[in-house]
Amino acid sequence: MLENFLKAPIDTDWFLAKFYEVLPNIGTALAILVGFWILYLSTRGILRRILIHADFNETLIRILIQNIYLGVLMVIAGIMALSHLGVNVVAATAGFGIAGIAVGFAAQDVLSNIIAGFMIFWDKPFRIGQWVTVAGEYGKVDDITLRTTRIKTRNNTFVVIPNQKVINEVLINHSRKGMTRINVKVGIAYKESIDNARTVLLEEVSKIDKILTHPAPEVIVESLGDSSINLVVQAWVADAEDEMFALFTITEQSKKALDAAQIQIPFPHMQIFMEGTPSAGQ
Incomplete structure (x- = not known):
């Protein structure tokens, strides 16, 4: 045929x-x-x-x-x-x-992420290049697509977060307002002078690169703890990219400065009193 x-x-x-x-x-x-x-x-x-x-x-x-x-x-x-x-x-x-x-x-999940992507573009909670914390991840926004937001961490790894998760999570934008304040907690013993500790800490913090002079660094008393007077060293950086560097440096230099000034940093301790202890002759 x-x-x-x-x-x-x-x-x-x-x-x-x-x-x-x-x-x-x-x-x-x-x-x-x-x-x-x-x-x-x-x-x-x-x-x-x-x-x-x-x-x-x-x-x-x-x-x-x-x-x-x-x-x-x-x-x-x-x-x-x-x-x-x-x-x-x-x-x-x-x-x-x-x-x-x-x-x-x-493809409901895909469509939900695309709609969330449009909401991100419209609301503009962050932009490419800004430092954010979202969904438990901290890093610089590398790219925004309709479906995902890509964040580059300080470990040089890329985290891809679905946009629906981004809009449903609490988001912290560290770069939105420019300057960023760093808070470092430091404890000193009750026998030490708060004023002396403040002077030592402020002098050391002023030597650290990236720390702004305006606003000036401060040392405040946050609370009176069980074993220590809890101070907070507050300092500002111009760019959120320097936040972690400043945090780690202030922490290290504060410890060294207090040691050099012989100001004690206490550790938690407990005193135990025992009643009815037998005497030495018994």
């Missing part, structure tokens, strides 16, 4: 007639696609300036223009082009709609 089909004469006149019949429609469809592409090229710059003027995030601008705006234009162009080629666009659209519903149910 296949051999008979292959041996059957080909009606070239019929093919040419059909080709010439649909050629204008093909030309119209191609013209529609080219026209929408030109529309995109001529309007993307205007749309970009509008979004920049509205203080939209650069990443969101790129997504809106290069993905969503272009996608919408191409879908409209595709539907119009197919309709000129005789395709039943209504039936095809209905089929895509049913398939879209099925995909939506199967």
Whole structure:
């Protein structure tokens, strides 16, 4: 049967007639696609300036223009082009709609993260390059996508956090207001002078690089503990990137300065009094 089909004469006149019949429609469809592409090229710059003027995030601008705006234009162009080629666009659209519903149910988590991504771009709780603590992770925001937020930690590891988790967690932005204050707790013995300890600590902190002189460092009494007078050394850095360096340095230098000044840093201890202890002769 296949051999008979292959041996059957080909009606070239019929093919040419059909080709010439649909050629204008093909030309119209191609013209529609080219026209929408030109529309995109001529309007993307205007749309970009509008979004920049509205203080939209650069990443969101790129997504809106290069993905969503272009996608919408191409879908409209595709539907119009197919309709000129005789395709039943209504039936095809209905089929895509049913398939879209099925995909939506199967990808609820992905869609939730994408919606959360839009909320992050709109609300702007942080920007790329800022230092944040979120979902138990501390680091610099390296990238923001529609689905995830990527954080680079001080260990040079990348943490990828789903955007839905980001918006549902308490977030600390260490860089939002510029300067960052560091608090280092130091305990001294009750027999020591608070004023002497304050003088020693402030003198040592003022020598540390990255510590600002305005606002000036302070040493305050936080509480009177069971075994110690609990002080807090407060100092400011200009950039949150220096926060950990300043924290570790102040902690180390405070210990060394108090040791050099012979100011005791106590440790928790307990005195036990025993009643009814037998005498030595018993």
